[in-house]
Amino acid sequence: MRKESGDSVVSCSAWTGGKEDIGKEMRAPVNKIIPFSAVDGYGNRTAVFFQGCNQNCLYCHNPETIQECIHCGACVTTCPAGALSLSDAGRVVYDISKCCNCDTCLKTCTNNASPRIRHMTSKELLEEIRAYLPFIDGVTASGGECSLRSDFLTEFFERIKKEKKTAYMDTNGQIPLWDKKELLAVLDKTMIDLKAGTEEDHRKLTGMGLENPVENIRRMAAIGKLYEIRTVVVPDVVDNARTVALGASLIADVPDVRYKLIKFRHYGVRSEYAGIKEPSDAVMEELRELAAAKGVKNIVVT
Amino acid sequence: MTKDMTKDILQVIRNPKVTFNQRLKDMAKIAENSVELVRYTEKSREYFENGAMMDMFEGKTPYRTRYCVPDFELFLKQGSKFLMLEPPKDIWEAVGNLLCLYHNIPADGGLPVYIGCLDRLLEPFVRDEAEAEKAIRFLLVHVDRTISNAFCHADLSPEDTRAGRIILKLTKEMQRPCPNMTVMYREDMPRDYLMAALDTAMTAAKPSFANDVLYRRDMGDYAVVSCYNVLPIGGCGLTLVRLNMNQLPKLAKDPEDLLNRVIPDAVTAVCDAIDSRCEFIIEDCHYYENTFLYQEGLIKKDKEHMIGMFGFVGLAECVNKIMKLQDPGERFGHGAAADLYAEKVMKKMKEEIEKRPCKYGKYGLHAQVGVMEDSSLTPGGRIPIGEEPELPYQITNFIRMHRDCDAGCGELFPFEKTAQHNPQYLADILKGAFSQGARYLSFYGADSDLVRVTGYLVKKSDIERFDREQMTLNEATVNGSGASKNLHLLDRKVRGEEE
Incomplete structure (x- = not known):
C-alpha cells in the first residue's frame, strides 16, 4: 500500500537546504x-x-x-540479508543489491530513521x-x-x-x-x-x-x-x-x-x-x- | 483426447459443463482427428514427437484456416450474392448484414475471431445517436450470446467517432467478455477519445491497445483478431504451429549450440509443418474455391494475404534452462546476460524464418499466449508471472523480445483502484511504451470481474461457476479455468499501488 499522508517532526535544528558537505557536490x-x-x-x-x-x-x-540515521548500528545486527554493515569510520553502510525489503531494519530502529x-x-x-x-x-x-x-x-x-x-x-x-x-x-x-x-x-x-x-x-x-x-x-x-x-x-x-x-x-x-x-x-x-x-x-x- | 474413440465420444456427449453447440464442435473434432492426411516432413515429425512443436489442437485434418479476416468494409459496400444481401441503407440493415456474415465464416472453432473495425464500419450509418445505440447494443448482445467465444475480436480505429463512443459506452456498461476489443492507438489520436477508451479499459478489461504505426508498417491494412494475432484485412491466418522453446535446451549442448544449430533446425521443423498444413488446406481441401468469401473478393488468395503463423512460447524458460540460471537477479527479465542472449535467440529465429522461402503466402511471427494444457510455460517472450520486475523494466523487456512479432504479441497489466482515478497515468505509460516500440498493451482494473487469462477474457464469476460444474455460455471459460490453475494467472503483480 502507498502511504498517503506522511510527513513529520519536531526537532529540526540546522536544516541546510540540502547542502550537505559544503564545498563538495551537493547530495x-x-x-x-x-x-x-x-x-x-x-x-x-x-x-x-x-x-x-x-x-x-x-x-x-x-x-x-x-x-x-545516527549510525548506532542496531539494524546492522538484525538485518537478515547482510545488506547493512558498519564501516571503519563507524557509519552504517547500505548495499541495495543485497536488500530483500523485509523492513526488519525499520522495525529495529528506535530513532524514526532508516538505514536504507x-x-x-x-x-x-x-x-x-x-x-x-x-x-x-x-x-x-x-x-x-x-x-x-x-x-x-x-x-x-x-x-x-x-x-x-x-x-x-x-x-x-x-x-x-x-x-x-x-x-x-x-x-x-x-x-x-x-x-x-x-x-x-x-x-x-x-x-x-x-x-x-x-x-x-x-x-x-x-x-x-x-x-x-x-x-x-x-x-x-x-x-x-x-x-x-x-x-x-x-x-x-x-x-x-x-x-x-x-x-x-x-x-x-x-x-x-x-x-x-x-x-x-x-x-x-x-x-x-x-x-x-x-x-x-x-x-x-x- | 484419448486413443479410444468410443470413450472420447461418450465423454463429449455426457460432459455436463458444455452447451449443445460446444458439444457439437467437440464431436466434429473427434471425427476430424480420426484420420490424418497432412503430409509432414521427417523434420516436422521429429519435433512433434520431441515435444518442442505443437499444432495447437487445430486438428489432424484441417479443412479450414485457423483465422479468417474478411474485408467487412467491402462487404457492406457491395452486399453479397451468395447471402442474397443488398448493400445496407441504414444502421439496422448494416447490423443485420454483418450478423449474417458472422455466421458464415469458415474458420477453426466455427466462430469468427474477427467481427470488423466496428466504428469504421458503422459510423457512416449513424444518423440518430439513440437509434444507433440501440442497433449497436443489439449487435453486441447478439455477438456475445451467439458467438460466445472470447477469442472473437472487434477493433476500433484511432478516430473519435459517434459509433466508437457508443461502443465504448456499451462495453463499459455491459461488462461481457465477448467480443474482445482493440483500439488502434496513434500518438495523434484525440486525447479525449483515448481517455474514454482507457476509462472503459479500467472497468471492462477491454479495449486493449495496438501500436498502429508499427503494425501498419508490417501488415498494411491490418486487423487484431483472437488473442492479439495481427493479420491483413482480407487475409487468413492459415495455421498456427507453435514452437515450445522451453523444450529446446534438452536438444542443445550449450547456449551457442542452441543459438546456432537448434534454432535453425527448429525453424525448419515449424516452417515445414506450416507448409504441410497449408498445402492440405489449399490444395487438398480447396479452401478458397469452396467459400463465397473468396468468390466475392472478401478474402484474397495472394502472397500478402495468406499468413502462416509461426508461434512461440517459453522464451523465458528456454533461456533460464540453457544458461542454468537460478539466482533471481540473473534470470530472464533481470540479468543483463540473460536478456542479451534472449534477444539474440529472437533475432536468430527471425533471420532463419526470413531466409526460408514460404510455400504459400508468407510467415508471420507470433508470440503465442498459451493453451490450457500448458504449465510452467510463459507466453511468448514475456517474463514469468511472479518474477515480474518493476513495471518500466517489464515493458522495456517486452519491447526488446517482441520487436519482430509482426503477426502479434501482447502484454497485460492489472492495475489497482488508485490508477482508475487517474487515466492519464495509463495514457502516459501507453505513449511511452509505444514510442519505445511496444506493439501491444492491455490493462485491467484489479477488482473487475472480467479477467484476462492469457489473452482472452473471462469472468471470474464464470470460472467459479464452471468449477462448480455449471454450464457457462462463454466457451473460453473452459480454457480459462484450466489455464488459471496451471499458470497462476490470477496471481499477476498488481500495479499502481506499490510500495
Missing part, C-alpha cells in the same frame, strides 16, 4: 524511488522520497522517514530514473519533507526540465516557497498538505504552526503552481470540518486546483496512535459536500 538523502506512481500528481510520475521531516504528526504513516538511505547527487538521481522518463509525465519530490532540500531540488529539477518533464513537489508547506525564485523557475506544481483548520489543532497534530502552510497554499495558487491540497481526515483528533472549510476557502476561486480528501488509515502508524478511528464513508461524503458547497469544483475522496 541529498533519498529514502525511496517509486518508478511509476498513479497517486502523486498529474499522470504517471516517478516519486522520489527524501529522508527527514520538520513536522512530527501524531499519525505519521511513515515515521521511518522523519529523522536521519542513499546520499545522491542530482546527476546520480537523474541517471537512476532515466529509464523511466519515456513513460512518465514527470517527477514528484516527496518525503519526509522535500522542501528541506530546496537547493538540491532546484538543481535536480533543472535537469528534469532539460529532459522536458514536469517537476512537482509534495510538501507540508512549512518552509516558505514563495521567495525561492530559482526553485520556482523550475517547479511546475506543488501539492500542499492542510492538516488542520486552526492554529491549535495544527500545533497539536504536527508540532508546527498553521501560518506557513496557509500562506504557501495562497501564494502557489496565485502564481498557478498549485496542483492540489490534501487533507487527511482523522476523527476526534482535529476538527475536520474546520480544516475542510479553510481549505475550500483557499482554493474555491482557483478552479483548476483540486481538493483531495484522504481517509486516515492505520497502515504504518506508530503503535501508540493505532487507536485513532478511521472515518466512515458518511463522514467523508459530508466533507465532500462541505467543500463543494464552498465552491470547490474538483474534489477527490480516497
